[in-house]
Amino acid sequence: MKSVKHMRMMTGVIILSFITLHALGQQALAADSTQNWRPIFDLVMRWLNFAILAFLIIKYARTPIRDFFKSRKMELADKIGKLEQEKQAALREVDENLKLLEDSSARFEELKQRISAQGERNKQKIIQDAQQESNILLEGAKQKIEQHIIEARNKLKVELIDSAIAIAMEKLPQEMTAADSQKWIDKLLDGTNGN
Numbered sequence: 001m002k003s004v005k006h007m008r009m010m011t012g013v014i015i016l017s018f019i020t021l022h023a024l025g026q027q028a029l030a031a032d033s034t035q036n037w038r039p040i041f042d043l044v045m046r047w048l049n050f051a052i053l054a055f056l057i058i059k060y061a062r063t064p065i066r067d068f069f070k071s072r073k074m075e076l077a078d079k080i081g082k083l084e085q086e087k088q089a090a091l092r093e094v095d096e097n098l099k100l101l102e103d104s105s106a107r108f109e110e111l112k113q114r115i116s117a118q119g120e121r122n123k124q125k126i127i128q129d130a131q132q133e134s135n136i137l138l139e140g141a142k143q144k145i146e147q148h149i150i151e152a153r154n155k156l157k158v159e160l161i162d163s164a165i166a167i168a169m170e171k172l173p174q175e176m177t178a179a180d181s182q183k184w185i186d187k188l189l190d191g192t193n194g195n
Helices: 002-030 034-175 178-194
Strands: none
Touching (some): 002 034
């Protein structure tokens, strides 16, 4: 089967060469001078060299070139496959990171609310503690004021009593008679005997 294809190809190349020679040969026969034949000969030789080169490439280099392109195609397919896998992995990672970002945003929002609530509770506790402490301080201040008032009253009483005794000591001896003294002594004795 390989030789049949090869024969057909060779036949095609030979036929193409004859057609080319025939087309170019008419110009050579129509030329009046012998100097015009050189450019046509060069052209025919170029085409003949091209045909020989094409034949040699098809004959000997076809399989290695085909194998090279097949292996290159397979390498590129493998690279494309790997790149697709990397792309899919990158897309999965991006999706995971987006989910983590959404989760962390939700956690941040929840944490923010918890911290706000905790701060509000702490604020209320500080206010309550301050109110209790101010009540305690007010009570202590009231007790101190009451104590000072009591001490001031007692001091005033003592001073009034001392003043009254001093005044009485000054005026009493002048106004008291011996009968009044005896009456006071009797009362005092009756009061001690009655107990």
